[in-house]
Each structure stands twice: as C-alpha cells, then as structure tokens.
Amino acid sequence: xxxxxxxxxxxxxxxxxxxxxxxxxxxxxxxxxxxxxxxxxxxxxxxxxxxxxxxxxxxxxxxxxxxxxxxxxxxxxxxxxxxxxxxxxxxxxxxxxxxxxxxxxxxxxxxxxxxxxxxxxxxxxxxxxxxxxxxxxxxxxxxxxxxxxxxxxxxxxxxxxxxxxxxxxxxxxxxxxxxxxxxxxxxxxxxxxxxxxxxxxxxxxxxxxxxxxxxxxxxxxxxxxxxxxxxxxxxxxxxxxxxxxxxxxxxxxxxxxxxxxxxxxxxxxxxxxxxxxxxxxxxxxxxxxxxxxxxxxxxxxxxxxxxxxxxxxxxxxxxxxxxxxxxxxxxxxxxxxxxxxxxxxxxxxxxxxxxxxxxxxxxxxxxxxxxxxxxxxxxxxxxxxxxxxxxxxxxxxxxxxxxxxxxxxxxxxxxxxxxxxxxxxxxxxxxxxxxxxxxxxxxxxxxxxxxxxxxxxxxxxxxxxxxxxxx
Amino acid sequence: xxxxxxxxxxxxxxxxxxxxxxxxxxxxxxxxxxxxxxxxxxxxxxxxxxxxxxxxxxxxxxxxxxxxxxxxxxxxxxxxxxxxxxxxxxxxxxxxxxxxxxx
Numbered sequence: 001x002x003x004x005x006x007x008x009x010x011x012x013x014x015x016x017x018x019x020x021x022x023x024x025x026x027x028x029x030x031x032x033x034x035x036x037x038x039x040x041x042x043x044x045x046x047x048x049x050x051x052x053x054x055x056x057x058x059x060x061x062x063x064x065x066x067x068x069x070x071x072x073x074x075x076x077x078x079x080x081x082x083x084x085x086x087x088x089x090x091x092x093x094x095x096x097x098x099x100x101x102x103x104x105x106x107x108x109x110x111x112x113x114x115x116x117x118x119x120x121x122x123x124x125x126x127x128x129x130x131x132x133x134x135x136x137x138x139x140x141x142x143x144x145x146x147x148x149x150x151x152x153x154x155x156x157x158x159x160x161x162x163x164x165x166x167x168x169x170x171x172x173x174x175x176x177x178x179x180x181x182x183x184x185x186x187x188x189x190x191x192x193x194x195x196x197x198x199x200x201x202x203x204x205x206x207x208x209x210x211x212x213x214x215x216x217x218x219x220x221x222x223x224x225x226x227x228x229x230x231x232x233x234x235x236x237x238x239x240x241x242x243x244x245x246x247x248x249x250x251x252x253x254x255x256x257x258x259x260x261x262x263x264x265x266x267x268x269x270x271x272x273x274x275x276x277x278x279x280x281x282x283x284x285x286x287x288x289x290x291x292x293x294x295x296x297x298x299x300x301x302x303x304x305x306x307x308x309x310x311x312x313x314x315x316x317x318x319x320x321x322x323x324x325x326x327x328x329x330x331x332x333x334x335x336x337x338x339x340x341x342x343x344x345x346x347x348x349x350x351x352x353x354x355x356x357x358x359x360x361x362x363x364x365x366x367x368x369x370x371x372x373x374x375x376x377x378x379x380x381x382x383x384x385x386x387x388x389x390x391x392x393x394x395x396x397x398x399x400x401x402x403x404x405x406x407x408x409x410x411x412x413x414x415x416x417x418x419x420x421x422x423x424x425x426x427x428x429x430x431x432x433x434x435x436x437x438x439x440x441x442x443x444x445x446x447x448x449x450x451x452x453x454x455x456x457x458x459x460x461x462x463x464x465x466x467x468x469x470x471x
Numbered sequence: 472x473x474x475x476x477x478x479x480x481x482x483x484x485x486x487x488x489x490x491x492x493x494x495x496x497x498x499x500x501x502x503x504x505x506x507x508x509x510x511x512x513x514x515x516x517x518x519x520x521x522x523x524x525x526x527x528x529x530x531x532x533x534x535x536x537x538x539x540x541x542x543x544x545x546x547x548x549x550x551x552x553x554x555x556x557x558x559x560x561x562x563x564x565x566x567x568x569x570x571x572x573x574x
Contacts, residue, residue, distance in 0.1 A: 006492055119530065142530040151503040161547040168511070173528035176509040177487070180501050182494050184506070186487060194532070274501040328558055333560030374547040383551025391555050405557050 002192075009188050017303060020191045020198035022115050025303035032436035033450035035304055037311075039248075044107075044204045046253050051107060051423025052212050055098035056079035058106040059096035061212050065220040066091060070334040074352045078412045084231065085357035086349050086448035088364045090217055095247030097166070098127070100213055104240060105131035106175075107197065107209035112197035123187035123301060125149065126159045126237075126284045127369055129344075132171035132199045143172040144196065146186050151179050151277045158383050159283050159342070162374030179277045181241060184301055185313055192303050200301045203239055207306040210244020211251060217364050218252030230361040231353055235345040236316070237289035239297060245366055258314045262349035262416065262458040263290035265318040266401045278387055280316040280320045281380040285345040290316075292294055296431040310428060310453050317349040317416035320396040322406040324348045325377040327414065341377040343369030372395040381405065394466035423470060425453045429460065430468045438464050475541055480541035481512045483526055483536030511533050511543050 003009075009016075018024060028035040041230050044053070058461035068087045076084030095102035105128065122132040129145040142192030143165040150156045158248040167174045175190070177183055191198055191264065214232070223231045232249060234242040246259045264286040269276040272290040280286070294313070297305040324341055327348045332338045347365045354363050372377065381391055390404040396413055399406040407415050432438070432449060441449075441464070445456075450457045475481065488506040512526030512534060524538045 004490060008496060029569075037552040037553070041556070144530065144532075149509075152501075152507075153478060156547075158547050158550070161545060165545045168529065171529055173510065173512075173530045173532060178504065180493065180497060180506050182488055182506050184507075185494070270498055273498045274504055329556050329559040357505040361574055373549055376549050378553050379548065381553040383557065385553070391553065395557055407559070471515075 004189060005186050008114050008181065009185055009192070010468070012192070013188060014303065016191050016196065017189050018197065020199070021302065022111075025205070030303065031445050032447070033432045033441075033449060034445045037308065037451070040304065040306065041204050041208060044208050046208060048211055048215055048248070053369045054110050055106050055212060057108070058102075058138060059316070059370060062216065063094040065089070065217065066337075067149060067333075068335050071330065071351075072354065074334065074411055075351055076077070076359070078172070079355040082203060082359055083355060083357065084359050085354040085361040085363045088221065088229070088362060089337075089347065089353050090213070090364060090366045091200045092338070092367040093343070093370045096138070097131045097170070098366045099131060099343065100210065100241065101126070101128040101131035102134065103209040103213055104128060104201065104206040105209070107205040107215065108132070108197070108199040108203060109135040109139050109141060111205045112199065113141060115197065117195075118142060118145065119194060120195065120199040121146065121187060121190055121196045122199045122201070124201060124434040125163060127163065127310045129163055129172075130166035130202055133167040133172035136172065137170045142196070143170070144190060144194070145172050145184055146175045146184050147177065149176040149287060152274050155278055157278055157280075157283055158374035158379045162372060165205060166293065179272065179274045181272050184356045187301060198301070199236055202223035202302050202305045202307050204306040207240050207244045207247070208242060209448065211248035213366060214245040214248025214254075215251075215252045216248075217245070217255045217366060218249055220425070221362060221364065223317040225362060227362075228257050229364045230357060230364045231258040231260055233260045233262055233346040233350045233363060233365050235285040235343065235352060235367060236263050236287065236309060237284045237293065239293045239305070239307035241367065242309045245309045245314055259312050260317060260349060260353060261290070261294075261309060261313050262319060262346045264315045264321055264324055264345055264349070265417070268400070268401045271358070276402060278383075279389065281384050281389070281405060282324070282342055282345075285319065285342045289363040289426070296429040305443060308452055312454065313421070314454075316419040316421065317347060317352065318419060318425065319348040319416055320399045320406065321401065322396040322399055323379060323414050325405070325407055326376045326408045329353065330411070337368070338371055339370035340371040340375045341365050341380060347415045348414060351414050353412065414435070425455060426463055426468045426470060428453060431462055433468065474517050475514060476539065477514055477517050480511065480542055481514050481526060481538055482511045482540040483524060483534065484509050485536035485567055487501045509539070510536065514538070514564060537557070
C-alpha cells in the first residue's frame, strides 16, 4: 500500500515529476546550482513559428495592440515638456480564457496530448487554471485544477472564486483548498493517483508559449511605428511572463528594448498566513511571489524552473494596490477598456516610465486580463472594506498593505518605486550559497550565475569576495 | 434527515492534512488549522447531509468526503459601490453642481 503522508509523497517528488512531465531534468544539471538552461529550452523541439501555429489552432495569440492616446495625453500634462512616451497596450484578454496564460497553457496541453496523456493537472489559484481548463476542453483532455481558495473560516477571496467558477465552466474538476503551501503536496498526490500530465506553470513548454507574446509586440510595433519599442513592462509574479516575453523580444531582434518588471507591493503580508490571506486585494502579480521567485526561481513544482526573471530583467518597479485600482478605473473611463485589475499592474508602472521617457519613445504594457464578478477592482475594494481595510484617497506611497488602500488623488500621485537590482542579485546569490556553498563554486557555476543574473562573471566574483554584501 | 438523491450535484468536504500532519515551517495561525478540501461532483449513492459519501467529479473521477452542500453555486459579485472610485477619470467639464469634484 502506498504511503500518502506528507513526508512520503514529497520524498517521491522526483519520480512523480519525471513520470508526469516526460522531462529528465537531471540530464541538464551540471552542479547543484547550475544547469544547461538554453538546452532545456531548445529541447522542447519547437520553433517560435511552430509555437505560433499551435496557438493559432488553439484560439490563442495575435491579440490587438492598442495605443492609449488619452492616457498618454494625460501623462504628458503631468510631466516636463517633451516627455511622456506613447503608451501601448497588448490586449491579452482577447485570448481564449481571457489572459496571456492561454499562451502558456496551449503548448503544455499540446505536449500532453502528443505524449498520450489522458488528462492534465495544474496547481494554481490564478488565471492559469482557467487557461489550462480551456485548452484541455478544446483538445478533449480531462483537467484538474488545484486552488488555494478559502481561509479557516471558509471565507473565499472573490477573485479566486471567480477563477474556480471559470475552471468549472470549462469542465474541469476543481479541488478547492484552505490556505497553505501544501497545495504542492496535493498536486503530487493527485498526479500519482491519476497519471495525468503536470501542466506546471514553470516547464519549458509553458515559458516557450509566452515567447510569441514578445515576438508579436516586436512585429506589431515595428509595422506601425517603424522601430522597436524602447521599453516593455511586464507584471511580475512567478517570472514566466517576463522570461517568455523577453525571450520573444530577443528572438525578434529587440536587443535594446528595456524589460521592466512590475509587482504590487504587499510588504508585511505573509503568503502562507491564514489571517493575511483575505487581507490582500491582489492574489498574483505581487511581491509575495515576485521577489522570492526572482531571487530563487527553483522553488517551484518542477525540479528546474524555466522562468528565470533576473536573466532578462532590466528594472523592477513596485506599485501599490491603490495605484493599480486607480489606473484600472482610468483605463475604463479614458480608454473605454474595462479589464481586470491584476493585469493592469504593469500599466501602472508604465505611467511612471512614460513620464520619464521622451515623447517619441514607446512603452508597451504587455498584457490585460478579462474582468467580471470577483475579478474587478470594485469587488476587491468592497471585499477589503468588509475585512476592515481602510480605503483612503491620498498619497499611495504611504499605504500599509493589510491595513489600508490609498487611492491616488490624481495621476500625479501614481509613482512607481524602482528596486535596487544589485540587491536582488545579491539575494539570489545568498540563496544559491545556501543550496551549494560558494566555496565550491567552479568557473562553470560562476558563468551560469552571471547569465542567470544578467551580469558579468567578475561581478559575481566581486560579490563572493564581499560576502554578498552591497557596495 | 431528508435523503439527497444519487446523481445530485453536491459539494463535499474533507480534511487532507490534520494540524499535526501539515508542512513544517508554516505560520502558527495556519499550522493550527487542518488543510481542508472542497470538491463538487455527482453524488454516487443516496445520502444525507453530513454523511461520508463518494461523488463523481465533472471528469468522472471518484472522490470521497463529507456531504456539505446540495447544488453548490456561485454568488460572488461586483460588490457594493465603492464611492471613492466614482470620481476617478470623470469628464473634466462636469460642473460642481452636477456632482463634480468641488461640489
């Protein structure tokens, strides 16, 4: 009889993963920290054109790119003369299932079907669940989505209830769990019970599926404006959105396009806390995922994470919950586009960037998500009020996550807060040092770390010499 | 208690991990609660609320748990109006007497 205890199932992690993915991650590893990332990605066996073709057959991709002329005009009114870049928006809500996550799911589901799996499983409380369920539905595969939905009092986060509903609407079995990181244990147990494919967010298939997003942006901007965009802003949580988009931009030859990450700052709220769970008004795209996943990507449900954000990130901006809700309302009122708040995180940072950039420059917001009951800034704010969170109008930089949400008085109050990239890189190195002591890092390890941090080997060597302390 | 007929769409609840069985290192407020799972499916046999039952989920898988809800649905909404949002992005030429910002 198989032992289903927490410890026993986690011990079988590697064999469950191998059986449920068809990828032998061990074959890419060169040390406890380093592995051949590009080979892992290349071995997916698809060209970007083939990925685009699979997606076109799966109701994914070729989404519209809009110029937000009224929002751009408003930004120009609040900045120095000659400043205020054009803001473009890639309307990813137009994908089947209503978000860019369909790009990620489409290649995984294609692969699951090719390998002969009867069903797929994803452990996610985000838009990805609906994306996997939608893709599984259209390709005739069974689907299970495992979500973290309610606290110990049974109170559900409105945004996640909507995602449960969407998954069930696409015919999936939804396993709704109370708060806790053991979602991963339930995933492993269910993979073992069913023999289904692990449609993890972090496989090379998932990330390669996002490459078409960056590629389309490059093509659309070039066709309309005759040049590559100066900056692309990406809402950042687990890192797949940023990694895939940046790889797609590079594949299209946009070497000078700045890739800017943006997350909602939820400092002080613990992600595994039963009490904090319903004090958050964002369930993804926040620092609770963004920072830990950037500074140690291999903390996920696959042995090696194909989403490696610091490999591609040029800047990292934080915004507050109130700023994103304000910008979500502005998008509806000024541009006639009602979209979900989580997807507008990067739009919020784009306003700050546009203000600093010249008028002839272009900043692209690379996603939107669908909106509806639960997944709406009014439902989130209304729910926050019910949970004792104060809603104020004022300076959003003074907000305290879990205590209040401060809506800006005007667009002038929307100001991103850039993070120190070297501090993030040092934090990554400290994590690597815990996994495999830096005393034992060889030249290959240092080269891998430098690539993974978009820096030089000499910078990594200096960081080791300084004991991973900032200069 | 009234019998719930076989084949009814229901929600079941089960304890996946008791507090003692949970992962190490989680915050104390989480660690003291069991990890609970809710799943919806078609009831496999006639039963009463609170019984230990089996259901067939939408994909036909059998799952066991305590019968908790009959015909589970969704009642999430857009919430009550949050008045603080209403002033954002209004057309600038709305006069104050019509609810403009300086009214």
